[in-house]
Amino acid sequence: MTTNSNRIEKFKLADGRILAKKYEIIDLLGAGWEGEVYLIRELATGIERTAKLFFPHRNLKDNSTRFYAKKLHKLRHCPIVIQYSTQETITFRNNPVTVLISEYVEGELLRDFITRQPGKRLTAFQALHLLHAIAQGMECIHTMKEYHGDLHSENIIVQRFGLSFDLKLVDMFYAGSPKKQNIHNDTVDMIHIFYEALGGAKYYSKQLPEIKQICNGLKRSLILKKFRSAGQLRQYIETMQWSI
Helix, strand or coil: CCCHHHCCCCCCCCCCCEECCCEEEEEEEEECCCEEEEEEEECCCCCEEEEEEECHHHCHHHHHHHHHHHHHHHCCCCCCECCEEEEEEEEECCEEEEEEEEECCCCEEHHHHHHHCHHHCCCHHHHHHHHHHHHHHHHHHHHCCCCCCCCCCCCEEEEEECCCEEEEECCCCCCCCCCHHHHHHHHHHHHHHHHHHCCCHHHHCCCCHHHHHHHHHHCHHHHHHHCCCHHHHHHHHHHCCCCC
16 A cells, blocks of 8 residues: 555656566656556557556555446447557556556647637637537447546547547546436536637637527536537537528
């Protein structure tokens, strides 16, 4: 058991370090509450993958890693979900650390993609296509009575865009067994992403009525009265009526 005196708050693994005698660290991709994610190369094949290292005190009895592995496997047929590969254990400062290996997805964080656009926001047309792509991807997850739990622009990777968006989800939040509220939270989070992609409060008053009818002023009760799942949101976008 990890004590406060030797609790691991950062790994900061150097590029070139070898993990489990199988993988080489290429770069740090990101860090969060649960641990750090690295781009790695499988030594035997040269294939690039990602490795998520969990802080031991955030992964007691491997509860978090077990949750992730089982959930990713369950959702492996959902195109928006990154594919799980395997689990490894390494030793860091005399502590066993669990590592989840998954596919490496090339692309750009949605946050960075939006920041690169003119005015650091999307047009209503772009934002609607983005929201439709997110809702369509999340519908597969919700249909299986599962949830993401922490949807925001830093947890979505844009792989390709044009008329539509090809997206992948990064990470999933462990909040216990799936409940209706988890799915509702995902749905509200999707609307928040849409609102932020449009430029947020600064531009909201100038949006078309049809856009405002989706955002519902970001009021949770109004959003959930209209959309209680990703599937309902997707259907609404595909059949919405325009006044112009």
